[in-house]
Amino acid sequence: MDTLVGLLPIILMFVIFYFLLIRPQQKKQKKVQQMQADLQKGDRIITIGGLHGTVHAIDEGSLVVTVQDGTQMKFDRSSVREKLNQD
Secondary structure, three states: OHHHHHHHHHHHHHHHHHHHHHHHHHHHHHHHHHHHHOOOOOOEEEEOOOOEEEEEEEOOOEEEEEOOOOOEEEEEHHHEEEEOOOO
8 A cells, every 4th residue: 555655646747747748749749740641732831941832742741842933842741830721
């Protein structure tokens, strides 16, 4: 019984860390992965490096992004940080 009482604070700390740090990060990561999987041609995006552009073509694991002056660059899907609203 004493060992259980001694381990209770450590178990409690793990549970608190899980609900305050680990779980929200997993939810955020899942949301970003879903957004990257749902990308379509014509979507306006921002890459992790800060490049703003429009998706020109999509491949299995990569996409071609067109920037304002017409330049096209190829990126991995995982390099997309966010999708901008079309409105």
